[in-house]
Amino acid sequence: MPLARRWRKCQNSSTSQAFFRAHLEGFDTPNQIARLTGPDDRPAVAAPDDADHGRKQILRRQLPAELRRALVQRAAQVTVADETLPETSGAQGAGAATLANMIHAAWGLLVARWSGREMAVFGVTRSGRYLLEGCGRTVGCLINTVPLHLHLSGSTTVDGLLAALRRDAVALRPHEQASLADMRRWCGLPGSVPLFDTMVMFERDSLNMRMRSLGVEEDSPWQDRRVELREEGAMPLTLAVYGDAQPLVMLEYDPEVLLASQVERMLDHLCQLLQSLATAPADMALRDLGMLPEAEATQLLQQGRPEPAAGADAGAGDGGSPAVYGNPAGGDGDADAGCPGAADGPRGRGVEPCRFAGPRRPSGGGPAGAGGCGW
Template sequence: GLGEVRGDGSGVGEARRMLPQALNDRLREQARRLGVSLASLCHLAWGQVVARSSGREQVVFGTVLFGRMHAGAGADRALGLFINTLPVRLDLDGTGVAASVRTTHARLSELLAHEHASLALAQRCSGVAAPAPLFGALLNYRHNTPAAMAGSGTDDGLSGVEWLGGEERTNYPLTLSVEDYGEALGLTAQVVEPVSADRVCGYMQHVLEQLAEALERAPDRPVRELDILPAAERTYLLEDLNRTAAAYPSQRCVHELFEAQVRQAPEALAVVHEDERLSYGELNARANRLAHHLIGLGV
């Protein structure tokens, strides 16, 4: 239900976090074992975040492509950005986790053949009529240098240059960048308010942990069962929000409490079922008739 980002992007929140080193190592080991890229694992995990957040098992989100793989002769000497963004569709269903990883890897590999196709062409080839966007969520898997991880704003080759700052924004309301530093992984989320960007990072980290666990111990586990809720948020939703404890005369039986409510407000509405409505007085009269009928039967 999030709309596109408009204006100067000031309504977008940003959050960054580094993933635990142990999780980084486990994910890379599983990618090597399956013979796929680490990016494939991250795409599958992001697909599950989108699926669980939208209540769908078939999801489409955008992925940022490098753009130089099929750029032709001399592309390695050309300046400028070659990047492109295209949609990828994943099925987060009853398929096993390991099989889903391999399918994701295959779909990303197939997409590379079209890395120079325009997003407008993809829109025309789809069943989605403009101006509705093909997707509202974006994943950018990018390789960074260790210096970038440290937050260094200077480069030894650029002495005398001072880093003042920078900001990147897109029109997509939900953007996640996976920062691959070679031996470490980080997340950067940009999300239109009021959704918390840090919560989105938490979802992604948790599903990556679930994915690593499943690949290690239960590779045939259905991918739809991967959870995205961190323990703290699950506790908040299921326990904190349901703390409805209140003082009441616990020494009295339920029917006694009900009869007290009948005496206090006999005309108050007690039950609604389709077109029928009963007050506390009417419900009490029916309950008494039923009780006497049961007593007459020997109950």
């Protein structure tokens, strides 16, 4: 029987409907990435680029082999039992988390933090090779892009997130050929609402490395050849990761929507999140997972350091510049009382007590650590 006929015979739209209604529960709008703009920052109108042969621009990074090994080893510590899969999935054999799950976790955290939400929905490319027995050797393109919904409350642990991702990845297999139009209809969403604005494509290896592996002999011409895949996605932001020995990370973006400097920062944050995930304890809360590279964190702390007030105690600022002022214990005392230059203090500048005023820094004592001014 032809593959298409076998697939149609095995499809169960009611099961897929139940799965996606549960998977997308709580979704209303996609994550909107905040665009960083200033007086002199305007998104450029893009022209075709000779290097990438398209209107979109691409930033590339190659991750160290040591990081890949660390991510794979960390993922293997998280296992998911078959009985924890949703009843609507019809899937079996979850096993341990994978490198792809680590990539999805990092991207989900990045998208959620940049959009200021505790959830992330982004598209993931599925191979379509789990549809039916024997699909793995089928010639042709079977891929589809489906939404992956991550719940990322600050109290969720790293292992909790990775286990959920692994369960969802396996549970999606019987439903990965469902159309986005059907998903919106099943979930009662209007056709004008996109399910995601970013997407992730993960491949076990790059086309270049796969072709080079054909030349096992020393004099094989494949060893001296370079093969590149040229394509352009439809999303404003698309992440492609190829799991070579030194993984290749490619972040494609629309320069009419996002600034190059902003996408560069996002790529820095993604790489730092991968570093943090590789060494994160199982019970670490997601809110404690570092995203800022050391240089950016140092810059933010320097920007948060206040200018010393005239006549202020020289030792008052030692130990850092905390983010809030007022009584940390929640008392009713005057927040400006006892502060150097109280007339020109934060309250005089329109900042209410216990409001965020800048990057928090650790304090080893002094007025901030003792509940004093803390500005």
